[in-house]
Amino acid sequence: MRERSSMRIIGKLLRLILLILNILICCGLIISGYSSRINPSLHSVWSISHLFFPFLLLGTVAFLVFWLFVIRKFFIISLLAIVLCANPIYTYIPFHLSNPKAPVGSIKFLTFNTEGFNNYQYKKNGDPNEVLVYLQESDADIICLQECIFQGKLTKDVVEKAMKKYKYRAYYDFGAHNGLGIFSRFKILSIEPVHYKSANNCSIAYTLDIKGDTILLINNHFESNKLSSKDKQVYKDMVLNPKSKTVESGAKLLINKLAKASALRALQADSVAKFITESKIKNKIVCGDFNDSPLSYVHRRIVGKGLIDAFVNSGNGIGVSYNKSGMYVRIDHILVSKGFKTYQCTVDRSAKCSDHYPVWCYIKKKNASD
Structure with missing residues (x-):
């Protein structure tokens, strides 16, 4: 008993x-x-x-x-x-039972953190750069790049020759290991940086003439989490072996670094949100490497300026866009004004030439009946 x-x-x-x-x-x-x-x-x-x-x-x-x-x-x-x-x-984790094809008149938009064009390397001497091959074959109408850096064998002339079908292009270097780039089939009317304090990160605002409409496009690379290779290995060990004695010390280290980077990104997102608010251009596209998830303050702050997330609107699944060191999250985003409709937003996992996957979608301006 x-x-x-x-x-x-x-x-x-x-x-x-x-x-x-x-x-x-x-x-x-x-x-x-x-x-x-x-x-x-x-x-x-x-x-x-x-x-x-x-x-x-x-x-x-x-x-x-x-x-x-x-x-x-x-x-x-x-x-x-x-x-x-x-x-x-x-x-x-958006889910759509139907995923209609993009109608005639849509433009294909692509954003991609190239990891410095795959760290400027070629697999073998004379082989084409994998990132450039992907960009050429994407047939996107507008391409926004982050970590767009010309170095070593991959000179500006090499890139421009490979991307010659794009009449309009612009580059902006900030820091030794970062830069933003754009390739467009549509005329770039103006280029202006969005001002905020950062040593190696930046946001650039372009105005484009897309089929007679003036569009504001902002390409971003927000503050990274500054995790070293050792930090990423600590995270991976924590995930694979949560009973390890190093979990507590490792968690404190990572949380401290992530929190500091998050605070910096918040200020940068505030600056971009202010720029969007002050712009008189009605239709906008905001894209790039936010270094933050779709549930972050950074994402909400910018979406809150009358934008919609293309992946949430027309994608499926978690859509992991960062793919290294066991840190699998969606940190690359395409946001558009409510005057646009998006189709088939995709995190392209077939492109394994960077630590990020490219994200693309089709965009079309809404008709009066939409």
Whole structure:
């Protein structure tokens, strides 16, 4: 009898511990899902909680299934958290049953962090650069590049010769290891930097004449997380071996670095948002390497200026665009004014020539009937 009584007590205690853990995970999911409303300049550590969103979502779903088979009434806790986070979940993992083809008159738009054109390397002497080959074969009408750097064998003349079908192009160097570039079939009317403090990052605003309409296009490379190869290995070890003794120290190191970078990006996003607000041009496209997820303050701050996320609007899945060191997140974005419709937004995983995948979509101006 005593053994049975002890087992019942242990069982109740275990269920209580699991219930508390479930509640904590659900609370974490809600906080991370709406962390974009936390200004990193004021609360930098809390603002990066969105990075834990996929793990918290998996934990919430796991508990939902667990309680359905153990104590059914408790599954409502996870279900309620999922319902409350329906919008963040859809933003993070959009899903569209139908994905119509782009209509006639659409333009193909592509953004790509080239990792310095694959670190300026050729596989063999004389071989074509893989990034250039991809850009040539993409047949995009407008291409925005980040980490567009001419160095070594990959000179400006080599790039321009390869991209000769694009009549309009512009480059902007900032720092030894970064630069922005644009190749366009449409006339570039003006070029203007968006001013903010940064040693190696920048945003450039172009005005383009696209089929008679003046469009504001802003190409961005926001502050990176400044994680060294060693830091990325620490993260990978934490994911692969969460029981390691180094998890606590590694987590503190990474959170501190991520929080500082997040605060810097917030100020940069504020500057871009202000530039968008002050522009008299109605139709806008904002793209580039945000170094932040779709649930971040940076993303919300810019989308909040009357824009829509092309991938959320016409893509499917998580859409991982950064692909190295086990840090698989969507940090490259295309945002457009509500006067545009987007089609078939794709993170092109076939291009393995950079630490980022290119992101492209078709864009068409809405008709009066849309």
